[in-house]
Amino acid sequence: MDAGQRALVELGRELSRLGYHFTTPTPETHRRVVSRKGGLSRDLRDVFGWSLPFEQALLPPRLFALLAESGALLREGARLRSGARYSSLGDGLFVHSAYPTRESDAVFFGPDTYRYCALLEARVDGARRCVDVGAGCGAGGIVLAPRCESVVLCDVNPRALRLAEVNAALAGVTSKISLVCSDVLGGVDDGFDLVVANPPYLADEMHRAYRDGGGALGAELSLRIAREALERLPRGGGLVLYTATAIVDGEDLLLRALLPHLRGARFDYRELDPDVFGEELDRSAYRNVERIAVVALDAIKE
Numbered sequence: 001m002d003a004g005q006r007a008l009v010e011l012g013r014e015l016s017r018l019g020y021h022f023t024t025p026t027p028e029t030h031r032r033v034v035s036r037k038g039g040l041s042r043d044l045r046d047v048f049g050w051s052l053p054f055e056q057a058l059l060p061p062r063l064f065a066l067l068a069e070s071g072a073l074l075r076e077g078a079r080l081r082s083g084a085r086y087s088s089l090g091d092g093l094f095v096h097s098a099y100p101t102r103e104s105d106a107v108f109f110g111p112d113t114y115r116y117c118a119l120l121e122a123r124v125d126g127a128r129r130c131v132d133v134g135a136g137c138g139a140g141g142i143v144l145a146p147r148c149e150s151v152v153l154c155d156v157n158p159r160a161l162r163l164a165e166v167n168a169a170l171a172g173v174t175s176k177i178s179l180v181c182s183d184v185l186g187g188v189d190d191g192f193d194l195v196v197a198n199p200p201y202l203a204d205e206m207h208r209a210y211r212d213g214g215g216a217l218g219a220e221l222s223l224r225i226a227r228e229a230l231e232r233l234p235r236g237g238g239l240v241l242y243t244a245t246a247i248v249d250g251e252d253l254l255l256r257a258l259l260p261h262l263r264g265a266r267f268d269y270r271e272l273d274p275d276v277f278g279e280e281l282d283r284s285a286y287r288n289v290e291r292i293a294v295v296a297l298d299a300i301k302e
Helices: 003-017 027-037 044-048 061-070 111-123 139-147 158-171 220-232 253-262 278-282
Strands: 073-076 079-082 084-089 092-097 127-133 148-155 177-181 194-197 238-248 265-273 291-301
Touching: 003 061, 003 084, 003 092, 003 158, 044 084, 061 073, 084 111, 092 158, 111 139, 111 238, 111 265, 111 291, 127 139, 139 148, 139 158, 139 177, 139 194, 148 158, 158 177, 194 220, 220 238, 220 253, 220 291, 238 253, 253 265, 253 291, 278 291
Parallel strands: 127 148, 127 194, 148 177, 194 238
Antiparallel strands: 073 079, 084 092, 238 291, 265 291
């Protein structure tokens, strides 16, 4: 861990000590709230949650020094801004990219993160070696770490792995976590018995790593994860996949594509939320889509 990462850890600890708490909404909600707030930050939630510009005098000197040391202090003319955003999950804080997440390697945390972690806590009793594929900021694997012998956080995005290492330290689970730069499971050694994933699932014209799932409607990466996991898991090994699907003429296109890969598994597949990201339906890629539904796949290899 480098000096910038250590500063992010200490910044998160200091925010926790000061009672900071922030629940991160969808980007559309964030945009609406920020447009109402306008102007400069008034408190720590504005700086580190809503990603508003701020004046140096607003931050306690210790926080300002840590933000500068982390490399996440951004100067925009006469204004200052935090390039790091801290979100609450349970009793902990997770650092990720500031709003708006326009960069191709932005690291996202939002409502899907909360639902994903709740799903894992409800469905996973434990594992010897768990792999969180496309781990992003690491929230899923870090939440599971206390109930697993070890957890691999893998992602193709080096920036995500850097922040995931910070978040593992904030959660106090560094000893159980290993980090692997990997395209799905390609760089992960055999020996795992659980794969969990919350991959990007939209068709994103900007091809942002956290958002673009590949293919015409964003399902390509979810399919790859399911296929590769079920090929490499041992008998009795499990896959928990949190993702979303396009519904066209009443048909779930992801489920149709998944079924051939699930022939050697016992599985449960269900909708968790019938309608998310409705604004995407205004885009040409989704012109034939009725709705986008969040789904969960829980499969055991036989």
